[in-house]
Amino acid sequence: MKSVLAGFTTRGTSFMAAGVAAGVTGLLLGDSALISVGALLLVLPLLSALAAGRARYRLGCARSIDPARVPAGHTARVTVRLENVSRLPTGLMLAEDTVPYALGTRPRYVLDGIERGGTRELSYPLRSDLRGKFAIGPLEIRIADAFGLVELGRSFSSYTTFMVTPKVVPLDRAVVHGSWVGEGDGRTRAAAAAGEDDVIPRAYRDGDELRRVHWRSTARYGELMVRREEQRWKNRTLLLLDTRRSAHAGSGVTSSFEFAVSAAASIGVHLSREGLDGQLVTDSGPIANTGLFEDVLLDALSVVQPSRNRDLSRGASALRGGDGGLVIVVAGKLSAAAARQLAASRRDGASAIALLLAVSTWAAPARAEAGPAAGSGPGDDSQRPGRSAADNGNAADNGHHASSQPTLEPDETAPAAAVLRAAGWRVVSVDAATPLGMAWQGLPRTGTPGQGSESRWMPEAAL
Secondary structure (H helix, E strand, O other): OHHHHHOEOHHHHHHHHHHHHHHHHHHHHOOHHHHHHHHHHHHHHHHHHHHHHHOOOOEEEEEEEEOOEEEOOOEEEEEEEEEEOOOOOOOEEEEEEOOOHHHOOOOEEEEOOOOOOOEEEEEEEEEOOOOEEEEEOOEEEEEEOOOOOEEEEEEOOOOEEEEEEOOOOOOOOOOOOHHHHOOHHHHHHHHHHOOHHHOOEEEOOOOOOHHHEOHHHHHHHOOOEEEOOOOHHHHEEEEEEOOEHHHOOOOHHHOHHHHHHHHHHHHHHHHHHOOOEEEEEEOOEEOOOOOOHHHHHHHHHHHOOOEOOOOOHHHHHHHHOOOOOEEEEEEOOOOHHHHHHHHHHOOOOOOEEEEEEOOHHHHOHHHHHOOOOOOOOOOOOOOOOOOOHHHHHHHHHOOOOOOOOOOOOOOOOHHHHHHHHHOOOEEEEEOOOOOHHHHHHOOOOOOOOOOOEEOOOOHHHHO
């Protein structure tokens, strides 16, 4: 009885209250007509509630999201299909889909009714600026009577998973060239360096490059033989993301942590689409590969949260024990000691890249919006990404006196960058005002694997 009374609408409750008032007044005044009106007003909502409660509608619900996984800031479309599988047509219904608060308000639809065996499709857009894994559903149905006196709620049990991945920025494919990842000429040289006795040839196939022909095996077998291409350790990448809470600054989508997550997603997707397999590693250890690298990467980064770890020892151990190949690190605040730990994790001959975030620029957005610091003009690049403390000193001595230009604080990433460069890493420093695509272009492209190179920020890259 309690559930039936809870289903009365405001109109139904008003009818009952008016019926009770009219009946009591009729009894006090001895007016039978008023008593009849009160009884009618009281009985009508009860009969409507009884009829709505006895209606055994059987509805089927199917929900689809296209696409089921989108980058943050993009829109997906949800389609809900309702089917009446009962023998009776339904009455007036209110359909409301359950959507997390972070994705906006709940969509509501009023349906006049669904005929026997009929279907209705409800569609609405879904957008989120926050990455995450969200459950959409279940769908709630409220059935109302013809007079609008009673509204009974029913709910389906099914829900659909909606994945919002970090923002993926297109990156320049020329930055990571063949000699870094074991492709092209660099890969051929790596095969030749293994020695003739270590080469395992195979028969020539249409489309194979002639430069891969292994002439000694060709002479032995009497047909063209080429070197095998399966040098898996050269076609892999290990991507380390620094998720330590203490290594990042800022809050929300504008924090250095979210920038690092987006950078890791963009780099991983870029390398995956270039044909590299890989594995995501955090300061808590490696993420298990349960499918394609791009899918595993985006799924993991959609739900990753800052950790309470104080160092990168687990991540460095995972890099050291990996299968080799290209190593990429996206790090927050990094000390020289932590940089030495990372430098030691790099295998001999493996290429390594580090994106070091100047996290203090995310901690003070107001200062970044105010423009250059006092004493620095539009052409001053002393605090640009990849600028070391030594470069700052050289710039200060280049025809400028200490009295005419204040001394600038050294780049906070300089100590860690110097350690990594000395160990043969390609390093670029990134601040809050630097777009990821421009920072990626700022990586050094010269040199051979195993030789460190200092990145120089080139404003021309923005043109």
